[in-house]
Amino acid sequence: MRRLGSWALFLLAYAAAIGYTWGHLDAWRAVGADALLAFFLLYMLISVFPIPFKNMTVTLTPVVSLATFLLYGVAVELWLTQMAILVSMLLLRFRPLERILLNLAMYAVVSITAAGAFFACGGVIGSGQSLSRLAFPMALYIGTYLLSNHLLLALLMRFWRGTWPTRNTLREFVGEMGLNALASPVGLLIYALYESLGPFTPVLFSVPLTALSFVLRMYYQLKTLHQRLEQVNRLAKMFTSxxxxxxxxxxxxxxxxxxxxxxxxxxxxxxxxxxxxxxxxxxxxxxxxxxxxxxxxxxxxxxxxxxxxxxxxxxxxxxxxxxxxxxxxxxxxxxxxxxxxxxxxxxxxxxxxxxxxxxxxxxxxxxxxxxxxxxxxxxxxxxxxxxxxxxEHTLAQTYVDPLTGLYNYRFFEHQLFRLFERAKEAGEPISLLIIDLDHFKRVNDTYGHEAGNEVLQAVARLLKENVRPQDIVCRYGGEEFTILFPKTDHHEARIVGERIRRKVEETPIVVHATLAEEAQPETVEIRITCSMGLASFPAHASDPLSLVRHADRALYIGGKKKGRNRLAVYDSA
Incomplete structure (x- = not known):
């Protein structure tokens, strides 16, 4: 489909080019073979040294196009440009064919558009014209040439890649405009000297223009390489930071x-x-x-x-x-x-x-x-x-409880102070829930410590599965756990806590009773409940230590002493 579209655009552009230049074909008779060869050589030498600039490549072909157009008109300029661009793309091994076709089509339309702008403001071609009268039409020609080139390039990028150009395109256009504006007097000089020097003029200018293209190409290539290597070097420095x-x-x-x-x-x-x-x-x-x-x-x-x-x-x-x-x-x-x-x-x-x-x-x-x-x-x-x-592995060994896979008390303490300071600065709430398993000692005494470990692991999984992504679950010590709720008041935290309490109560836990007399531990299904204490900043505490103290008080006064298997908020403790 893309290849078919490329051919269609190419044929449409060439149909427009032939139609536009058909009435100007007699201009070819005014061009001698030596002049034609000289301009073609100049076009070629400039085209095979494209200058990489930002995310695109530019050439000084508008300068040569200007001189050719002023001397011989749009028909000679358009088709001479087409021949030079085609040969240079083949020499530079442009791939694939569709890209070559679209480039040729684009340059054909650009030549027609620039010529139309030149003639629309009263420009006249041919040798011997007053340079002062050509100043404005020539500036408009160069500007239209580059502007239409960029607009067509944007449309072709949308057609070819499916994306529009980036926000840097305007800067790239200004940069190319500046480069060609600086070089455009050379095109005007070729036009002015051609009357006295003849076909030798483009040959004379081929050396400095080609050298300029080559030097600029090397400069921008080295600059781009330097910038890219700096990025890699910056990445290497980042490893230590x-x-x-x-x-x-x-x-x-x-x-x-x-x-x-x-x-x-x-x-x-x-x-x-x-x-x-x-x-x-x-x-x-x-x-x-x-x-x-x-x-x-x-x-x-x-x-x-x-x-x-x-x-x-x-x-x-x-x-x-x-x-x-x-x-x-x-x-x-x-x-x-x-x-x-x-x-x-x-x-x-x-x-x-x-x-x-x-x-x-x-x-x-x-x-x-x-x-x-x-x-x-x-x-x-x-x-x-x-x-x-x-x-991360070292951090896990430092901050992760090996039995449950939850964060340990050290991590909890670090996060508590960090999140509390952040909440205080932002004026946001933070809540703390302390969880204690009811009658956990009875599990150890009845089924053995291995069964107790299995209960802790099962409860840890339930906690992780039933909190929100931003919540932080830690093992506080023994059979106690904590959950930090960033940017959450005690009303919202209570909803999450009640959901967890019911989940723990309703979920059977399979343990291995190692205290049994049988050689193989007996598999037993048990149920366990938990009591919870909840406090929050700024409703109940003004500093991290009082937040822990009040949540702990809510757990024992409002939870344990009032029958267990319940969640108590500090206010109601």
Whole structure:
């Protein structure tokens, strides 16, 4: 469909070009073969050294187009530009064919539009014209040439990639306008000198213009490379300053977006036990949250698709025309639309950590430089993830209770003071619920301490399953638990607490009675209840310690002493 559309646009543009220039074909007779060859050579030399600027490439062809147009008119300028652009794109190995067709169509329309603007304001072509009379028409010609070029480019991006240009497009247009404005006097000089020097004029200017294009090209290439390497270096510095897992992943994706122009970014991590890749995060234009979640819920076999192949071969892979074999079976439609894919294995100390994959909706969307840079970036990201993984593991050993998997008292104390200060500054409430299992000693005495541990583990699971994502569940000590409710008053916290109390009361817990005389522990189903005390800031406490003290008082005065299996708020204790 896209190829058919490209051909249709190309034919429409060429039909308009032929119709517009048909009455001016006699201008070709005024152009000698030597002049034609000289201008063609100048066009060619400038076109084969495009200047990378921001997220686009610019050339000084408007300067040559201006001189050619002023001397010979729109017919010669348009078709000479078409021939030079076609040959230069073939030399630069532009791919695919549709891209060549759309570029030719765009330049044809640009030539017609710029010529129309020139003639509309009274401009006259041919040698010997007064330069003062040409100043305004010439400025309008250059401005229209560049403006129509950018507008058409935006429409073609929408047609070809399915996205509109970014907000930086205006700055890119201003930059290209400034570059050509500085160089446009050269086009006017070619026009002025042509009357005395003849076809030698474009040959004379070919050396400085080509040198200028080459130097600017090298400058912007080196500048872009320097900026990209700075981003990688900044990522490396981040490793020592940021060790939290989620923050590291955020930084990896933020840096990737600065480094690479892509439509999707995918981070896979290796499941070493099952030897599969697990999508950890997917970002990109046009990707719905549901698609991303569905994709991340599946795994990718090593060797499957470009990402799996990069993991298996442990080297970066670049595919410029992706087919079905380069995708994985369960990719969402938005990811399957990627026609260019580059994947870099994330390797740390010879060990595969994961794969970072980029995709674009156009073919030939990445360069060999992107592939090399992605390989460097992926290895730096691997180091960041490994450091974060070790840090999280150490943190878990420090702050997580090994029996229940809940946060321990040390973490509770740290979070209590941190959240309390935040609540105080923001003027928001915070609530604390303390939970104590009723008659827990009876479980240990009747069934053994292993059964008691199983009860603690079961209750911990129930607590985690029945709180909100923002709530913090901790083991306070022994058979006591706490829940911190950020941005929650005691009325809302009581609703959650009552739900948990009923769930604990209604859920049977299977334990192994190790005190039985049989060789094999007997499996027993028991039920347990809990008492709760609730207090909140600012309703009941003004500091963290009084919040704990009042919740604890509510637990024992309003909960335990009034019959157990109940939730008491400090006010009613």
């Amino acid at each position: 940021q060790l939290r897992w989620e923050k590291v992943i955020d930084e990896i994706f933020r840096t990737a977006r600065h480094l690479f122009a892509a439509d999707c970014y995918v981070l896979f991590v290796l499941d070493a036990e099952k030897q599969v890749l697990r999508p950890l995060r997917v970002e990109g234009d046009g990707l719905s949250q549901e698609e991303c979640q569905a994709f991340c819920a599946r795994t990718v076999r090593l060797g499957e698709g470009v990402s799996g192949a990069a993991a298996l071969e442990r080297r970066a892979l670049l595919v410029q025309r992706a087919g079905a074999a380069h995708h994985v079976e369960h990719e969402p439609a938005s990811l399957r639309a990627m026609r260019s894919i580059v994947a870099g294995p994330m390797i740390q100390n010879g060990k595969l950590v994961g794969v970072f994959t980029l995709g674009r909706r156009i073919t030939y969307g990445f360069t060999s430089h992107d592939k090399v840079l992605l390989e460097i970036f992926a290895n730096q990201a691997a180091l960041a993830l490994e450091n974060a993984r070790r840090y």
